[in-house]
Amino acid sequence: MSTEKISRRDFLNLAWGAAGALAVTELSFVGLRFLSPRATDGEFGGEFNLGSYESYPLGSVTPVEVGRFYLVRLQDGGFLAIYRRCTHLGCAVPFDQASGEFVCPCHGSVFTNEGDVLNQPAPRPLDLFQIAINEETEIIVDTSSPIERNQTSPDDIVYI
Amino acid sequence: MTENEIQTPKKEPLQKRILKSIQRDPLSPEDDRGRMKMVMNSLILHIHPTKTSKAALKFNYTFGLGGLLLLLASVLAITGVLLLFVYTPSPDAAYESMIALQTEIYFGNLIRNLHHWSGNLMVVVAVLHMLRVFYTAGFTRPREFNWAMGIALLLLIIGANFTGYLLPWDQLAYWAITVGVSLLDYLPIVGEPITRLLLGGSEVGAATLTNFYGLHIAIIPLFIFGIISFHIWRVRKDKITVPRAIDTQADKERVTTIPHLVSIEFTFVLVWIAILLLWATFVNAPLEEAANPAHSPNPAKAAWYFMGFQELLMHFHPVFGAIIIPGAGLLGLLLIPYLDQDMDSVGVWFRSMNGRWLTVFSANLGVIGAFAFVLVDEYWLDIPGWLPFLPSYISNGWIPLAGVLLLLIGYYQALKVLKASNCEARQSLFTLLLASFVTLTVIGIFFRGEGMAFILPWS
Numbered sequence: 001m002s003t004e005k006i007s008r009r010d011f012l013n014l015a016w017g018a019a020g021a022l023a024v025t026e027l028s029f030v031g032l033r034f035l036s037p038r039a040t041d042g043e044f045g046g047e048f049n050l051g052s053y054e055s056y057p058l059g060s061v062t063p064v065e066v067g068r069f070y071l072v073r074l075q076d077g078g079f080l081a082i083y084r085r086c087t088h089l090g091c092a093v094p095f096d097q098a099s100g101e102f103v104c105p106c107h108g109s110v111f112t113n114e115g116d117v118l119n120q121p122a123p124r125p126l127d128l129f130q131i132a133i134n135e136e137t138e139i140i141v142d143t144s145s146p147i148e149r150n151q152t153s154p155d156d157i158v159y160i
Numbered sequence: 161m162t163e164n165e166i167q168t169p170k171k172e173p174l175q176k177r178i179l180k181s182i183q184r185d186p187l188s189p190e191d192d193r194g195r196m197k198m199v200m201n202s203l204i205l206h207i208h209p210t211k212t213s214k215a216a217l218k219f220n221y222t223f224g225l226g227g228l229l230l231l232l233a234s235v236l237a238i239t240g241v242l243l244l245f246v247y248t249p250s251p252d253a254a255y256e257s258m259i260a261l262q263t264e265i266y267f268g269n270l271i272r273n274l275h276h277w278s279g280n281l282m283v284v285v286a287v288l289h290m291l292r293v294f295y296t297a298g299f300t301r302p303r304e305f306n307w308a309m310g311i312a313l314l315l316l317i318i319g320a321n322f323t324g325y326l327l328p329w330d331q332l333a334y335w336a337i338t339v340g341v342s343l344l345d346y347l348p349i350v351g352e353p354i355t356r357l358l359l360g361g362s363e364v365g366a367a368t369l370t371n372f373y374g375l376h377i378a379i380i381p382l383f384i385f386g387i388i389s390f391h392i393w394r395v396r397k398d399k400i401t402v403p404r405a406i407d408t409q410a411d412k413e414r415v416t417t418i419p420h421l422v423s424i425e426f427t428f429v430l431v432w433i434a435i436l437l438l439w440a441t442f443v444n445a446p447l448e449e450a451a452n453p454a455h456s457p458n459p460a461k462a463a464w465y466f467m468g469f470q471e472l473l474m475h476f477h478p479v480f481g482a483i484i485i486p487g488a489g490l491l492g493l494l495l496i497p498y499l500d501q502d503m504d505s506v507g508v509w510f511r512s513m514n515g516r517w518l519t520v521f522s523a524n525l526g527v528i529g530a531f532a533f534v535l536v537d538e539y540w541l542d543i544p545g546w547l548p549f550l551p552s553y554i555s556n557g558w559i560p561l562a563g564v565l566l567l568l569i570g571y572y573q574a575l576k577v578l579k580a581s582n583c584e585a586r587q588s589l590f591t592l593l594l595a596s597f598v599t600l601t602v603i604g605i606f607f608r609g610e611g612m613a614f615i616l617p618w619s
Contacts, residue, residue, distance in 0.1 A: 032357075035357060035360075035371075036357065037356060037357075037359075037360045037361045037367060044361070044363075044365065045361050045362070045365075065454065068363070068453070083362075085362070085363055088342075089338070089339045089342040089343070089460070089462075089470075089473075090338040090339060090341070090342035090345075090363065091335070091338065091339070091456035091460050092453060092454055092455065092456045104456075105456050105457075105458040105460075106335075106339070106456050106457075106458060106459055106460035106612070107459070107460075107612045108612065121473075121474065123477075123478055123552075143362075145362070146362055148352075
C-alpha cells in the first residue's frame with residue numbers, strides 16, 4: 001500500500017458509501033429472511049415422529065399423507081423416506097402396490113421402490129428426506145429440505 | 161402572453177371561478193390552437209403529442225394494440241380491486257370465495273370472467289403488439305431500449321398471469337403452478353433456492369398462495385405501472401416510427417390530436433369494452449374441483465403460455481429445453497434492435513415486398529418444420545437409444561441442438577441466395593423460430609393426451 005494521505009472529502013465519501021452499502025445489505029438480509037419458508041413440527045416442512053421401527057414390516061411401503069412422503073422398509077431391514085414429488089415436473093407420484101413401483105400419472109415416469117428411475121422422462125431418482133433414529137428406537141423424518149441425488153447408492157439407506 | 165399574466169384577474173362569478181379552477185381550458189375548443197392547448201394541459205391527454213402524424217393514424221399500421229393493452233390493464237385493475245373485496249388467500253377459503261363468486265355475489269361471475277379473460281387476452285395482445293413493432297421495425301435507433309422495456313413488460317404480464325393462475329385454488333390452478341414452477345427448478349444453482357423462496361417451501365401450499373397473492377396484487381402491478389409509464393414516456397419523446405419518405409416531409413402530414421386521434425381511440429375503447437363484456441357474459445372462466453395435493457390429473461399441463469416450453473422439454477435435455485434455448489431466444493430478442501442498420505426501410509410493413517413474401521414463406525416453413533420435428537422425434541429419432549454410451553446432455557442436448565442450428569444456418573444462407581437483405585434475412589429467421597414456438601405451444605395444448613402421448617385432438 002502507498003502511504004499517500006487520503007483527503008477528508010474522500011474519506012467521508014468512502015465512509016458514507018460504505019455505510020450505505022451496509023444498510024442495503026442489512027435490509028436485503030432482513031427482507032429475504034422475512035420471506036424465507038417457515039416450518040412447524042408435525043406438518044409438512046417440519047419433523048415427523050413415526051413411532052417404533054418395529055411397526056414397519058420388511059419389504060413394506062407406507063405412505064405418510066401429511067408428510068407427503070413414503071416410508072420404505074427394504075427386505076434387508078433398511079429404511080428410506082422417499083419424497084412423493086416427481087423429479088420431472090413435480091406431480092404427486094402414487095405407489096403401485098401390485099407392481100411394487102412408483103408410477104407417475106402425469107408424464108409416465110416409473111421408479112423402483114428405492115426411488116431409482118426405471119422409465120424416463122424423470123432426470124434423477126426420487127428425492128429423499130433425512131431419517132434419524134432416537135434413543136427409543138423411534139423413526140424421525142425431517143421434511144424441511146429434500147435431498148436430491150443423481151443416482152441411488154447403498155449409503156442412502158438408513159439401518160437401525 | 162406575459163402581459164396577460166401580470167394583469168390582475170378579471171372579476172368573475174364564484175361558480176365560474178370554481179369550475180375554471182378545475183377545468184382550465186374550455187371543453188369545446190373553437191380552433192386548432194385551442195385543441196392543441198387542451199391536449200398539452202390535460203393530465204390524461206398529455207401522453208399524446210398536440211399533433212399526430214397522419215401515417216401513424218392509419219389503423220392497419222398499429223392496429224391500436226398498445227392502446228388495447230392499456231385498456232386491458234385498466235379493466236384488470238378495476239375488476240382486480242373488486243375481487244380483492246371477496247377473496248381470501250388461504251387454502252381453506254380461496255376455493256370457497258370462487259364458489260361464492262359463482263353463487264352468492266351479484267355479478268360475481270361477470271367480474272371474475274372479465275378479469276380472467278382480460279388477463280389471458282393481455283398475454284396474446286402483448287405478443288401481437290411486439291410483432292407489430294418488430295415487423296414495422298419500430299425498434300430501430302433511438303428506440304432500442306424501449307423495445308427492451310417492452311420485453312420486460314411482456315415478462316411481467318406473463319408473471320402477473322401466472323401468479324393469478326394459482327389464486328382460485330382448484331385442481332387446474334394447483335397442478336399448472338406445480339408443473340410451471342418445476343420448469344424453474346432446472347436452472348442450474350439458482351433454480352432450487354428461487355423455487356423454494358417462491359413456493360415458501362418445497363411444494364405448492366399455503367405459503368405459496370400468500371406469496372403469489374402478494375406478488376399478484378402488489379409487486380407485479382407496481383412494476384408494470386412504473387415501466388408502462390417509462391415506456392409511454394419514451395414513445396412520446398421519440399415519437400412513433402413512420403416511414404422515412406413521410407417523415408422527411410415534416411409538418412405537412414400532421415393533424416391535431418383532437419379530434420383526429422382521440423375520436424379513433426374513443427371508438428376503439430368502446431368497441432373493445434363491448435367485446436369484453438359480451439365475452440365475459442357468455443363464456444365462463446374455468447373452475448375445476450378444489451385443489452387436491454395428493455392427486456395429480458393425467459395429463460398435468462402448465463399454463464397455456466408455458467406449453468411451448470413443456471413441449472421443448474419433451475424433446476431436449478432439461479438444461480437445454482428450460483434454460484439454453486429460451487435464454488438464447490430472449491438474448492436474441494434483446495439484441496435484435498442493435499443489429500439493425502437499414503434505416504431506409506423503417507416503418508414499412510415487413511421492410512419490402514420481398515420481405516413480405518419471405519415472412520409468409522418462413523411462417524409456413526416454421527409451422528411445418530416444428531410439426532415434422534415433433535413427429536420425427538416422437539416416432540423415429542432416438543439418439544440416446546442409438547448412442548447409449550453418451551451422457552444425456554450430449555445425446556439429448558448438444559446433438560439435436562447442433563442439428564437444429566445447422567438447419568437454421570442453412571436457411572439463412574438460402575435466404576441470402578434469394579436476395580434478402582440482412583434485416584430481411586434476420587426477420588425471416590425470427591419468423592421461422594416464432595412460428596415454430598407457436599406451433600410447439602399449439603401441439604402442447606391440443607395434441608398431448610394422457611401421459612403426454614401424441615394424440616389428434618379431433619379423434
